[in-house]
Amino acid sequence: MAYTSAMGDDPGMAGVTCPACHASNPRPHPVGRPVNGFAIGRCARCRFVFAFPRPTEGELATFYDAAYFEEGTEFGYGGYSGLPETNAKLMWPALRHSLGERLPRTGRLLDVGCASGGFLAAAAEDGWEAVGTEMSASAADRARAASGVTVFDGVLLPPSGTAPFDLVTAWHVLEHVLDPLGSLVELRKFLAPGGILFVELPSWNSLGRRVRRSSWAQLKPPEHLNYFTPRTLRTCLGEAGYEVSTSRGVTPWQPLRLMPTRDRWKELPKNVLKKGAGLIGCGAFARAVSVRGTT
Ligand SMILES: [Zn+2]
Numbered sequence: 071m072a073y074t075s076a077m078g079d080d081p082g083m084a085g086v087t088c089p090a091c092h093a094s095n096p097r098p099h100p101v102g103r104p105v106n107g108f109a110i111g112r113c114a115r116c117r118f119v120f121a122f123p124r125p126t127e128g129e130l131a132t133f134y135d136a137a138y139f140e141e142g143t144e145f146g147y148g149g150y151s152g153l154p155e156t157n158a159k160l161m162w163p164a165l166r167h168s169l170g171e172r173l174p175r176t177g178r179l180l181d182v183g184c185a186s187g188g189f190l191a192a193a194a195e196d197g198w199e200a201v202g203t204e205m206s207a208s209a210a211d212r213a214r215a216a217s218g219v220t221v222f223d224g225v226l227l228p229p230s231g232t233a234p235f236d237l238v239t240a241w242h243v244l245e246h247v248l249d250p251l252g253s254l255v256e257l258r259k260f261l262a263p264g265g266i267l268f269v270e271l272p273s274w275n276s277l278g279r280r281v282r283r284s285s286w287a288q289l290k291p292p293e294h295l296n297y298f299t300p301r302t303l304r305t306c307l308g309e310a311g312y313e314v315s316t317s318r319g320v321t322p323w324q325p326l327r328l329m330p331t332r333d334r335w336k337e338l339p340k341n342v343l344k345k346g347a348g349l350i351g352c353g354a355f356a357r358a359v360s361v362r363g364t365t
Pocket of ligand 1: 088089090091092093113114115116117118
């Protein structure tokens with residue numbers, strides 16, 4: 071199904087505000103051909119790649135209804151809801167590895183877009199006081215059941231009274247939102263002084279995007295509207311007032327022991343190829359670690 075935007079059928083409309091730096095682009099430089107009725111363009115100021123025209127809040131909400139995390143739906147994470155245990159095994163250790171000694175032993179954690187809560191559950195088990203947000207009410211229900219922690223549904227940000235947090239995480243969230251710069255500015259208010267923001271999302275520089283071009287699996291507006299590279303993510307975080315420690319391309323190693331035995335040898339060459347791509351700057355994901363900053 072081709073998506074039809076209420077903003078009109080002309081994806082080349084003039085006067086577009088860059089979602090990552092808020093600069094006005096008279097006409098963003100096109101990158102490839104339109105996808106699902108959306109143009110894909112690059113900001114002349116910060117070189118961020120994004121889909122336009124932007125859908126409305128109401129249009130976006132239709133993609134995060136109860137069906138979003140269910141099997142067999144056209145959009146969303148089909149089958150994702152069945153993987154909280156696997157996610158917990160991968161994501162919390164990945165974050166601990168990324169942050170190293172900078173990660174306090176325990177503290178208060180906000181996970182924005184917590185999906186089915188596997189990551190939250192692992193953090194809570196490790197002694198963290200964790201809070202989540204999730205646009206999908208059904209996924210939020212599962213997250214509460216999996217982790218036992220507070221999850222606010224239908225919102226990107228929790229009530230302001232829940233702040234401050236020592237650690238805020240946004241796993242594969244900013245590629246979905248209408249205004250990533252504005253969201254990052256708001257998110258910063260939830261961090262304690264010296265608090266850490268961890269962001270991971272699909273990378274426009276990835277080997278998959280370079281090989282598959284317009285058929286890259288992550289190129290799927292209006293579900294994914296924003297296509298960061300490690301560099302444009304760093305720039306956007308800086309615009310939002312963060313002090314960026316690292317922003318780089320990564321390809322997480324899929325632990326073979328977590329896979330069904332029959333898949334292990336099939337997945338090993340793919341794992342090696344992806345890891346090699348990560349080493350030459352074409353990692354599947356952009357991952358950034360920032361602190362709130364002093365201003
Ligand atoms: Zn820009």
